[in-house]
Amino acid sequence: MIEFRRNIVAGTAVLVVAAVSGCAPGTGDRAQPATTATGTSMVTSPTAVPGTLVYLDVAAGRPITMTTVTDGAARRTTFGTATRSDEHVLVPSPDATRLAAVESPDPDSVAPGDLVVISAGGARHTVATKVMWGGGSAPVWMPDGQHVIAAVGGQWRVIDVANGAATPYPAGPRPGADGGYLTWSTNGHWRAIGGSTDVTVTAADGTGEVKRSVASLPECREAAGCPTSVQAVSDDGRYVALGHMNSDPSRVTEAHLVLDMRTGGLVNLPPTAPGGSVDRVFFRPDGGMVVRTVTNDGRYTFVLLRADGSTLATLPDTTQQHPSGRNLVTYRP
Numbered sequence: 001m002i003e004f005r006r007n008i009v010a011g012t013a014v015l016v017v018a019a020v021s022g023c024a025p026g027t028g029d030r031a032q033p034a035t036t037a038t039g040t041s042m043v044t045s046p047t048a049v050p051g052t053l054v055y056l057d058v059a060a061g062r063p064i065t066m067t068t069v070t071d072g073a074a075r076r077t078t079f080g081t082a083t084r085s086d087e088h089v090l091v092p093s094p095d096a097t098r099l100a101a102v103e104s105p106d107p108d109s110v111a112p113g114d115l116v117v118i119s120a121g122g123a124r125h126t127v128a129t130k131v132m133w134g135g136g137s138a139p140v141w142m143p144d145g146q147h148v149i150a151a152v153g154g155q156w157r158v159i160d161v162a163n164g165a166a167t168p169y170p171a172g173p174r175p176g177a178d179g180g181y182l183t184w185s186t187n188g189h190w191r192a193i194g195g196s197t198d199v200t201v202t203a204a205d206g207t208g209e210v211k212r213s214v215a216s217l218p219e220c221r222e223a224a225g226c227p228t229s230v231q232a233v234s235d236d237g238r239y240v241a242l243g244h245m246n247s248d249p250s251r252v253t254e255a256h257l258v259l260d261m262r263t264g265g266l267v268n269l270p271p272t273a274p275g276g277s278v279d280r281v282f283f284r285p286d287g288g289m290v291v292r293t294v295t296n297d298g299r300y301t302f303v304l305l306r307a308d309g310s311t312l313a314t315l316p317d318t319t320q321q322h323p324s325g326r327n328l329v330t331y332r333p
Contacts, residue, residue, distance in 0.1 A: 025190060025201050025210055025237030025261050045313045048072025049290055049302050051333040054096050055319055055326040060084045064118070067326060068096050069319055080122020085113060088250045089133045092330055093145050098161075100139040100148050102131050110134035115150050117161045127164040128152050136181045136194065136229065138251050143188030151175075172206025181230045181252075186285065186333060190237035194228035201237050201261050208237070212264045217257075219244075231255040232331075234283040238262055241281035253329050255281040258289075270303045270311065282331040290331060292317060 048071055057065040064079040064086060079099055082090075084107045091100040097120065104113035115128040131139070132151035140149040148159050149169065156169040173193055175182050181194035184204075193200045197215040202208055220226040225245030229252040232241040241255035256278040258267040269278050275296035282290040287307030294300050300317035320326045 025208065046304065047313075047315075049304065049315060049331075051284070051290075051331060052096065053319065053328060054092050054330045054332070055328050056090060056092070057325045057327070058082050058086055058090055059325060060087055064090070064099070064122075065326075066092065066096065066099075067319055074319065077120050078122070079118045079120060080124070085133075089138050091139050091141060093141050094143060094332065095145055096330075096332070098145075100141060100150075100161075102133040102139065102150075104133065115139060115148065115152075115159065117148075125161075127161050128157075128159050128166065135251065136175065140182045140184075143184050143186075149182065170204070170206055172202045172209060173200050173211075181228065183230045183233055185233045185235050185237065186283070187235045189235065190233050192230040192233040192240045194230040194242070196228065197226045199228055199230060199240055199242065199259055199261070201233060201240060203237070210237075210261050212259060212261055214242070214259065227257055229255075231280075232282050234287075235285050239267065239283060241283070253327065254279045257281075268309070270305070280328055280331075284333050288312070292328065 050071060052068050052070040055067040060082050062082055064082045066077045066079065068075050083103065085104045086101050088107060089102045099118040101116050101118055102113045103116055104111050110133065112130050112132050114126045115131040116124045116126050118124050128150060130153045132154065137151055142149065142158065146161060148161055149156060150159060152166060156174050157166040158169060159166050175193055182191065184191050189204055190201055191204065197220060198211055198213045200209060200211045214220065214226050214228060217226065227242045227244055229243035229245060230240055231243050232255065238261050240259045240261060242257040242259055243252045243255045258269060258281055260267055270291055270293065272278060272293045273295050276293055278291060279294045280292035284290065289305040291303045291305060292300055293303060298321065300320050302315045302317055304312040306312050320328055
């Protein structure tokens with residue numbers, strides 16, 4: 001990501017390979033670009049988004065439907081009937097085979113509830129009780145797909161979804177007591193946490209902490225608040241995709257900004273049609289991005305970016321088009 005990021009800070013080289021421990025994000029040596037097609041790089045212009053896009057269609061009293069689109073091939077799986085709580089908290093596992101939810105006895109008042117894991121077909125397995133939720137406070141899957149981070153009785157815990165065993169939250173900064181957005185890089189090496197006016201990235205073991213303020217952004221002076229809802233972090237820990245400030249009771253899933261954690265500047269994203277906007281940003285292991293834009297009349301388009309910021313392909317999102325109950329919630333390269 002060299003020339004692209006030089007739009008932010010002229011002459012700044014981008015280093016995209018970093019060790020898991022003891023290094024600040026983006027301080028390793030840059031890997032050489034691939035010259036032949038690999039499973040993780042986009043060399044030729046694709047006809048579909050490479051990797052897996054995960055969409056959810058959730059409405060109380062109706063079947064929960066997950067649509068996964070892998071390299072353009074769609075597959076639909078149902079997870080039983082949705083509850084009112086499911087409309088607010090429903091998080092796919094990294095392999096998109098299970099869902100984490102919080103069953104609240106009173107969703108209208110955002111009352112704590114049971115953390116449940118839902119399997120295909122609808123079977124629900126309770127793994128914790130007294131779990132907080134609402135806005136930024138929601139279950140977060142660990143990269144291994146076997147553990148979930150959740151606020152239990154006001155304390156953040158790592159919960160084994162097989163047996164419910166709880167262990168302390170990993171070392172390093174954590175979401176605030178009243179909730180905060182947390183996300184992991186796809187490779188599991190980095191985590192990003194959103195505060196009220198800042199964003200923090202650390203290695204998986206809590207080292208290499210980098211914190212950046214976003215208080216100077218114009219959005220922070222608006223009613224919506226600072227855009228600190230972290231949605232994705234790059235595999236080198238340097239870039240974080242940010243969405244609007246959290247909004248109770250539902251969790252924010254959009255992202256419209258990319259913050260460079262090394263410079264503190266914003267990365268230029270593709271231009272949109274008049275009245276349109278960027279609403280999703282995902283990072284690829286080859287240094288590129290998957291960016292989705294939406295027009296003011298609800299037409300969605302993917303823009304695939306190379307590591308240098310140039311456009312590789314522009315593709316329509318035929319899975320989520322207006323009007324539709326489907327919502328793009330995550331992406332796996």
